Amino acid sequence: MKLMTMARTKRVFTLLLRVLALGATFAAAVVMATSHEKANMFGVRFEAKFSHTPAFKYFLIANVVGSVYSFLVLFLPAENLLWRLVSALDVVMTLVLTSGVSAALAIAYVGKKGNSHAGWLPICGPVENYCHHVGGALASGFIGVLIYMILLLYSIQTNLKTQLV
């Protein structure tokens, strides 16, 4: 019977986390990219697209970068010297993903509730499906951020050979 050594367990766990992170960020990017709705209300044409808002574009780019990075790291062979760089890049990726989610959330809040002080009306009335679509992308982005945070702690502990917890 082949024993599961500690190193192998760690490797499997890391790979599993990274695959989950890849899935979450990729799903967020795809769902955001396909959000598009046209509506006609009282003769006024509303068209809602993710590319109208720079915050959503930034969210999309952040998640694309995150998923490409996850995908590339999956192929790194074990016990390579590059794993230390992966640890550092994990911090940077968590930062980028967090800021993307936060920016998109701020703009989506204005879109949903409006801002009466600035005279900005909410746009979720006519284009309700767009709002739900974007909400789904944001939720997926959040899950990606959470997985990345867990991954970050784990990768620093494993790759830099320090006992963090």
Next chain:
Amino acid sequence: MAKKPKVWVVPVLRVVAFFATVAAAIVMALNKQTKTMVVATIGSTPIKATLTAKFQHTPAFVFFVIANAIAGVHNLFALAVEFFRKKFNFKGLRLLIIVPILDMMIVALVSAGVSSAAFMGELGRNGNSHARWNKICDKFDTFCDHGSGAIIASLVGLLLLMIINVISILNLRKLNPIDRSVVP
């Protein structure tokens, strides 16, 4: 010895980062501009309305202030740990490990605050023609300028926090290596 000067790098950077994040929080918290504007004209009498732009109107700015305040408190706590390390040595080992972990979380929090405030500021500066949201920076220019200054200060604090985090983690390696010679 050549190692002596390096002990002062992290505390100095932390002091600067503390001042940067606290300054950002304070500048944004005191961000307020009142302006009396002509809103409509009925007949020949212009109707004036006093409009105020405050940071509390926007949840993104509120989050920005809170995130930077938390980062400032964390920097103070980390400075205290750094200086009183000799006194609490029995607890010191665990505190020294908690500080980099908290640093990472604070870095993520501050980056989220900065980016949300920056995008809200961009929306205020340029408006959004597709959603029919008008820009507000042409009327409330001091408000926008102070906001931009606060965001830049927070970005500087964020950069310093990242550098401090990297240095702390690298210092941890010498302190607490995993014993790999023992088979679990």
